[in-house]
Amino acid sequence: MRTAPLLLVCALAAAAALPVAGAAGPNDARWKLRPGAQGKLCLDCHTGQFQDVLKKASVHTPVRTGDCVGCHNPHAAQHAKLLADDPSKTCFACHDVVPKAPKSTHKPISEKGCVSCHDPHASNFKFNLVKAQGDLCASCHKGIAEGAAKAKVKHGPLAKNGCGACHNPHGSAKATKLLSNEVPGLCVGCHKVDRPGFAAKHFNYPVAKSRCTSCHDPHGSNKKGMLYDRVHAPVAKGMCSQCHNPAGSPAALATRQQGVALCRGCHNQAVNGMMDKNQIHRPVAEGSCLSCHNPHASPAKGMLKGTQLQVCGTCHEDSIKRQTLSPTKHEPVKDGNCTACHEAHSSNQSLMFVKADMTEMCGACHDWLKHSSHPMGAKLTDPRNKNLHVDCLSCHRAHGTEYKHMMPYASTSDLCTKCHEKFSR
């Protein structure tokens, strides 16, 4: 008997919701609210929380004007918190902040939505941000923020105006990395390249159209001239012509030789050492040192173009991805320390391992396995394959598997009974 009136109420509510299939606009007249009821009516129930909200420094316009139905459907909705539409669409109905054809978009917008940075009702920070801009950016970009804070040589725009001085927090139609313009266009907006001082500082090389961030850290550094912390010796000494044509020549930025032939000038012995091994990493064999290294300056050890995860991941994405899917993480892979196990240039071992003996290599971190472990070593033949001996990789895959303990099988018994067959059920 009670279901009929309830269904009627639901039907009416649904009918009332019909006009707002999309996001409700501000001051939407379709709700036919009684005069003076707008907003005030909502606050009759939503009392406590909104008394504080309305006192905050930055109150979202619909909240301030009492236009709750600008975002919410007062009767029923398909979306959480009675939002009239998908949260992102609700915001974009008024805030057209993401470029139509962006070159880059901020990850939180595409993944978590606007509320990961903004409070939709009110906050004490400009633009309704949930934290002060610097702190908010640092909550994800911790490494950059810490580096910038510690840097002895600060970049003025960052120090004065924060990240927004160069980056658009929503998206950029012009550049990658949310930059308001591509480098060097962005940099030359402040750093006038036609001034004599600019040329002198760059040893008269025509770098006005070069990529500034291949040498300079835009977030600040500990080096003079805001160069990255690790500077290639010829750059540090201002001896650009060691690698490039003379500054006044027609093709001054061209290098004197191509590829590894140029690098051999100083690193000949190291390159010969690499070539002397059996397994030579493809970029080394191809003489393409710059596949991995930055020739001028770098924030990373070994003058790498980025972190090991980034550089190695350019080609070995599949190996790194395997770790992300694994319930058990292997620290060197997780931390991007690929060279803990693999040689970067060449090796005489399988998979370019740093050592031939797996017990030795794994034991460098897992010391206990040298004295307290399943029997392993050259004297113990793998029962599954007479050409192998038992070692760590007999039971584990170092980049992880879909199973715990980086095992190749779902359970320990599945693994053990591959060799100990008599215990197989």
Place this chain on the structure above:
Amino acid sequence: MAVIPFRKLALRAAGAALLLAGAPAARSQGIALTFEQAVYADGADKDAKALKAPRGVACGETGGVVVADTGNGRLVRYALREGRLSGGTEIKLPQLTYPVSVELDSKGTILALDGKTRKLVRVAPNGTFQGVVEVRGASGTAVLPSSFAIDAADNLYVLDAATRRVLVLGPGGAMTRQVELPKEGVFTDVAVDASGTVYAVDAVGVAVWSAEKTAPAFKPLTKGMKDKMSFPSRILAKKGRLYLVDEHGMGIVVLGIDGSYQGRQLSLGWKEGFVYYPDQLCMTDAGQVFIADRDNNRVQYFTSVK
């Protein structure tokens, strides 16, 4: 990765291919590899030397199989008689200390790529050194072969890492044409089919590119197939199909000559019938398949069944 008892492996692979094929007309596309034999050494006696990290294998139509026993720095020649590999004659040459890829031409001459010197070496059927393939007529910088294939007329298809192109050489080494590779991608192997179409595999982009017999450049044959493979480092075109060795995914992926996905064979394991970092594979006209099972230190022999 769930490991399937080997007895069920071939049946399951064939079944999966059938399911993927869907339409009855396409069901004949399914192919299964059945394990026949694993070879661990250069002979059967107790003094036989074990294979070590073999990266290459080539099979001729006259019953010869040559293995690039990379870790031991040698080639090993086997005979295939009555469905069994036997023998195991070592070919050790100072000009070929690190063979990584091997092919046989129509006369039984062995062509092997040395991974250290990046030179293509010719070895006579009796195991004597015949010389290095000197590439003639190629413009630009020195040729740096990273892999190669051979067709029925003994033309060589050399993947040149230095200039991102495939050089087509006559049997004597004179370049007859070159096929440009795309600027993006990491190309690790090349194959040629009976019609002269050349295929190149991008192991990082997980895609196959092809160039018809007279085409000047490669075109994409497939889109990226990262949902099907991890790191396809080798490719073979044989009998109207493409066989990709998924080196990191531990298996063989079969594509139609049009790039259509037809199924996956084999899986990770150490027992016979399974693979651990597989490398080069070859196939005879009779459908006998040999795989350099690199990190299992052996070569495995399968027969292919439709």
